[in-house]
Amino acid sequence: MISHRDPNATATPDSSASDEARYDAQVLRDLPRNFAANLAHGMLGMTGFRLMSAPTFVPAYIYMLSGSKLAVGLALGAQFLGMTLSSIWGATLIEHRNQVMRVVYAVGWLMRLQILGLALSAFVLSGSWALGAACVFLALFGFFGGVQGVTFNVLMSKVIPVTQRGRLTGMRNFLGGLTASGVAYLGGEYLVGSNAFGNGYASTFMLAFILTSIGISALAFVREPKSLTVRASPSRFMQRLADVPGLLRADPHYRRFFFARALAALGTSAVPFYILHAGQFVRLSGATLGYFSLAFLLSQMISNLAWGRIADRHGYRLVFILGVCMWCGATLLLVLGGSLPLFLLAFCGLGAGFGGYQVAAQNFVLEFGKAHELPMLIAISDTASHLMMAIGPLVGGIIATQLGYAPIFWMALAFKTLALAMVLRIEEPRHRQRAGMRAC
Template sequence: MSAYTRLHALLVDDDPMAQVCRDLPESACRAQPRNYGVHIVSLGLTKVGEGLADPKLVLAWLLDAIGTPTWALGLLVPVRESLAMLPQLAISARIRQLAIRKTVYVFGCLVQGAAIIGFGFMGWLAQMFSGTVAGIVAVLLIAVFALGRSLSSISHKDVLGKTVDRGRRGSVSGTAGTVAALVTLLLALAYSMGWIALTVPVVSGMVALGGLCWLLAAFVFGSIREEPGATEGGIDGLAAVIAQLGLLRSNAPLRRLIVTRALLLSSALAPPFYIALSGDSTVSGLGTLGPFMIASASASLVSAYVWGRLADRSSRRVLMLAATLTALANAIAAFLALAMPQLLGGSLLLPALLFVLMIAHQGVRLGRSVHVVDMADRDSRATYTALSNSVVGLILLAGGIFGVIAQWLGIGAVLAIFTLMAALAIRAAAGLDEVQDA
């Protein structure tokens, strides 16, 4: 029995010699125990890479430390998120033409790893760049990274649906997320306690190490045993965009899922405002962000696997519960910001609320990922994933408006809006189908 098969037996508690699959052909079912382990190891490596090179914290600190302008820092997350989602409508049509799709994921990991290693080298060679040039290079690198992420995102869900049976897919992401969260938590503690020096060369080395994790993930994923998929029916270019956008009119379950995802962006957009509320004015002081990093990593550690297992039972209920937690955390933060701001400076209230919010965000990510895979059949997974990600990517482009609202009306008003969005998401998620019962 291989190490991958033993990992499957440990986490799923199944006899690998008595596989019974609901959603896989017999040949793919026999290979499932090994493929399950490959998925966890490869996905875990990419998530460790994300922890070592978090754009919201680590890359932003690195760019600020080498003197890049503020506009470059502000573009990191929007460029990363939108370019990771928007190209997927066109990409899904291309992927449809490939019988074996794991190569797309492998290529996407290689692109992401190369871009992150580029960030590490840029930190080491910072003295060769002016601040403006460094900012331009950084935005270009994060754009390349996002395009690689786009390839990996859509292809991974498709290969996951072809190699792991319904009822086990959530635990793949959950287990990988738990392992990566533990590594990120140790890193956050090391930064906070001074065990790892907060210098440009050291942080650049950690970022480059994160890039190497993606390269290793590509190597591991290349060993997965994937059955050829259907290739007929794919279309390209503008025709693909028009045809797939028609699903928004004709496919009510998919439309409800996209609405739910859009409303739950409140869990992803709120954390920077929590940090702003803390009164931390030292932009490059990563050490002062230690409690927030610890809160975020701890939330992933304690919740990722649990959310994954719950999503295998009912992704609909996971999204409802995650929306409830999001509304609760944002409502308390909004109340404190508007009514008792004196309690926020220097206290652990905001990191504690961020802990709850990031637990909710893990539920959002796992719940919507499992839901879109389980609601689709083998031939429509790539299309559903691409369409939902592209629509949400367009919405994310407008996310900068919340910064303007915060400037005009205050952060409390923005958090109140996020609370309302999450409350509406509870109702939207309640209208989703119980796809795990299909």
């Protein structure tokens, strides 16, 4: 575990061995309720987020508005730039709090309002106004998503034991993916295909907002224990930025994870262009968009059950390695393919591989560091990842405009290969924990 000690960390009153025993007992007692609440949230609450991140509807909508590959990169880059700017700020919001549920709930609603804004702007605006509004709402969606990424993961680390997180993540993503796949198919086949209510994309985004708004209510049933250790007082943003180098120096394994996740995130530079590349060979009708979205989301959904099982048995390191390998193989198939069946198979592999990477990236970090360090450790790795995901689509858009899509895919493959090499040098944290316990 990380040896870095934060002089501003303090124990909450009466934090002793008996408090730890009561904390663990509460976690186990409330586990069925918290597990069920997270599942319900995953089934509906995250539907909109999956549709926003799927490499189909949003890139196709932006391209329809602009006709520009660079604009697609700019719009998607704006979303991840928002996430970059807010992750560390999100950590400062909760480091001193015994409970984080209120922040999670508030930020969750702010994210959903951006999906609503995107839908309404698509209904009432057109041309450059619609494009500008989409960029603003995607940037704000990313900004609040950066805060949510930190706060939600901290909540997860408190209410779900490490040996249960893989199963929960797999089942939650399975149910959420099932809902998102259905919405994606219906959105492509019936909403976009028939231009429902005058704008099929707007109708799809509105349906996503409705479902995800229903789902967030499930989080109200979560029972969160009070943290045993927190920082003594709220942190200043610049102060915490100054602490980043020390946290990275403290543990070489966390540092390798930090760089591996950032490199893999650069590999996402190709994601917005998957659907546009396929569009060079097959007609992107509403039905075709539905098929590709279904292939991506359905494979992501089904594979999450396997990723969760592997994670609980062998750890998230192995999930990261296998997921990125599958992601690389599917990218190769996309580059070499030229027909609808091959592209659908490639999108299945992209969904499964990218899903494995996401599961590992979000959960692997929870096994480093001490409890009071966790918000910043999550925020640091999130910030680097989101910065790369902001830069990547912009660079990808420039390359696509000048050289076409294939060079973007080869560049993404190179970054993902480097990420794999870095992860192979990380020792499985659970082995380190067990070794430390034996040494004690």
